[in-house]
Amino acid sequence: MAIGNAGGYGAFIWQDVAVADDGSTYTLSADAMLDPWWLNSLYIKLEFYDAGENLLGELESPHFSQPDYDEGLPLANYSVSATAPAGTVTVRSMLGTYGEGGTARFDNAVLVPEPGSVGLLLLGSAVLVGHRARRRRALA
Numbered sequence: 001m002a003i004g005n006a007g008g009y010g011a012f013i014w015q016d017v018a019v020a021d022d023g024s025t026y027t028l029s030a031d032a033m034l035d036p037w038w039l040n041s042l043y044i045k046l047e048f049y050d051a052g053e054n055l056l057g058e059l060e061s062p063h064f065s066q067p068d069y070d071e072g073l074p075l076a077n078y079s080v081s082a083t084a085p086a087g088t089v090t091v092r093s094m095l096g097t098y099g100e101g102g103t104a105r106f107d108n109a110v111l112v113p114e115p116g117s118v119g120l121l122l123l124g125s126a127v128l129v130g131h132r133a134r135r136r137r138a139l140a
Contacts, residue, residue: 012096016049017111019084019091028093029079030109032064036072040099041065042106046082047092056085063098075105081114 019026032042041063048056059082066073084091093111097104 010096010098012045012094013106014092014094015111017091017093019088019113021084021086021088023084023086025081025083025114026091027079027081027112027114028109029077029112030095031075031077031107032073032095033075033105034064034066034073034097035103035105036066036070037103038069038099039066040097040104042073042078042095042097042104044078044080045094045096046080047094048082048084048088049090049092050087051089053090056088057082065099 026046028044028046030044032044034040034042043061043063045058045060047058050056059080061078061080064073064076064078091111093109095104095106095109
């Protein structure tokens with residue numbers, strides 16, 4: 001994990017994960033809450049980078065904000081999903097806070113890759129071909 005700031009008006013932590021360029025969809029989820037304080041918000045974000053560390057794409061959740069001053073945001077689960085653009089070799093998962101102060105708490109953060117649709121199609125095709133070949137041998 002690494003720590004950064006949002007121009008002095010918030011902070012975030014992130015972790016980079018090396019991935020195969022397979023067009024997978026990645027889901028980042030985390031349990032989070034905001035302590036009572038000034039109007040503060042939290043967000044989660046996915047960023048996709050190529051081998052040259054160029055940003056290929058990103059998806060940020062809405063900012064989940066406190067309903068009022070001195071009223072916290074209760075613990076809840078938040079998530080965001082995005083498909084890795086072609087050429088992706090690194091996925092950055094980010095958990096952040098934005099506002100005038102207060103504390104955002106994150107727990108149970110998980111980045112889950114879901115197989116790309118091409119991979120699923122190939123797997124399904126292989127199963128069908130195998131099933132068909134087995135049927136032919138059984139009939140012969």
